[in-house]
Amino acid sequence: MMEGDPPVDDLPARLAMLEATNAALRQEVERFQGVFNQAQEGLLLLDTEHVIREVNDTVLDLLGCRRSDLLGRRPETLYDPHSVDVLSASANHLSFEARFATRDGQEVPLLFNRGALRGSDGQITGFAVFLIDLRELKLTQEELRRSEERYRQLAYHDSLTGLFNTRHLYRALEDLTYHWRTSGIPFSLIFMDMDNFKTVVDTYGHLKGSQALAEVAATILACLEGPAFGVAYGGDEFVVVLPGLDKAGAREVALRIQARMEATAYLSSRGLRVTLQASFGLASCPGDGTEQGVLMALADQAMFRVKARGKHGIDTGLTPL
Numbered sequence: 001m002m003e004g005d006p007p008v009d010d011l012p013a014r015l016a017m018l019e020a021t022n023a024a025l026r027q028e029v030e031r032f033q034g035v036f037n038q039a040q041e042g043l044l045l046l047d048t049e050h051v052i053r054e055v056n057d058t059v060l061d062l063l064g065c066r067r068s069d070l071l072g073r074r075p076e077t078l079y080d081p082h083s084v085d086v087l088s089a090s091a092n093h094l095s096f097e098a099r100f101a102t103r104d105g106q107e108v109p110l111l112f113n114r115g116a117l118r119g120s121d122g123q124i125t126g127f128a129v130f131l132i133d134l135r136e137l138k139l140t141q142e143e144l145r146r147s148e149e150r151y152r153q154l155a156y157h158d159s160l161t162g163l164f165n166t167r168h169l170y171r172a173l174e175d176l177t178y179h180w181r182t183s184g185i186p187f188s189l190i191f192m193d194m195d196n197f198k199t200v201v202d203t204y205g206h207l208k209g210s211q212a213l214a215e216v217a218a219t220i221l222a223c224l225e226g227p228a229f230g231v232a233y234g235g236d237e238f239v240v241v242l243p244g245l246d247k248a249g250a251r252e253v254a255l256r257i258q259a260r261m262e263a264t265a266y267l268s269s270r271g272l273r274v275t276l277q278a279s280f281g282l283a284s285c286p287g288d289g290t291e292q293g294v295l296m297a298l299a300d301q302a303m304f305r306v307k308a309r310g311k312h313g314i315d316t317g318l319t320p321l
Contacts, residue, residue: 042131048076048124059131065103091307098164109134146298158232159212161217169239170218170233176243180285187243188284194236195277195311212266219264223256237304247284247316254280254314279306288317
């Protein structure tokens with residue numbers, strides 16, 4: 001008998017004390033149950049065999065199910081094993097992301113954190129699992145990804161034509177010259193300048209002039225096959241980059257763009273039928289040079305020779321085809 005306990009023969013007093021103790025224990029259990037069920041994270045209590053013995057209300061809300069749907073099951077029956085992304089794992093701790101199935105057949109991304117529970121003797125008595133809803137985080141990550149894509153689009157594309165801009169052009173030319181040095185794969189450039197485009201702007205205005213340039217960009221794109229790409233170089237000038245093509249291949253692309261332009265009535269959506277032409281200058285690596293600055297200058301010079309001869313033509317540069 002402990003000090004302060006009522007005498008053994010004082011049965012009513014001992015019963016009263018036991019009742020008080022039981023009441024205190026019930027309050028502790030109720031308090032624990034309240035905290036357990038009101039926790040923002042989902043909580044699973046597992047036995048030593050990893051069987052679910054208790055769940056809180058948050059888990060039921062997350063998975064849209066009843067307590068009886070979960071008790072007696074193992075956690076691995078709740079999620080798609082192919083969706084598991086393990087973050088950390090050890091003998092007594094496991095953390096991963098996975099898509100858990102809801103009662104209505106939907107899926108919800110959750111973070112799974114499992115840790116061991118130990119008794120006073122240090123032995124494992126079970127496991128506690130925290131389930132954290134990742135939907136808001138995933139939405140934020142997706143929005144961030146889209147923002148990054150929009151930034152890249154703005155950073156390397158021309159807003160009017162949708163073609164690449166000069167920033168991308170210079171980076172691509174660095175890569176292409178490097179690949180030529182390491183693999184011997186050629187590439188070519190086409191400098192393209194619209195003929196008499198000022199007349200179009202003076203006649204129809206700047207807005208229609210801008211639309212016409214956008215339609216010319218569409219013409220260029222329609223004539224290219226990957227990995228070739230077009231660049232809005234500035235004003236009414238364009239550059240076409242042709243990885244893997246020599247001078248003869250570049251000339252075929254220039255002829256294709258030229259023919260398609262001649263067959264196109266521009267500004268037809270505005271009730272007009274405007275014919276547009278351009279001058280083309282070509283340069284190739286390695287035939288004309290192996291430095292991007294030299295190639296750009298040679299293609300530009302070839303284009304200006306066409307202008308000097310009367311426009312609407314193709315100059316293949318100083319080296320023969």
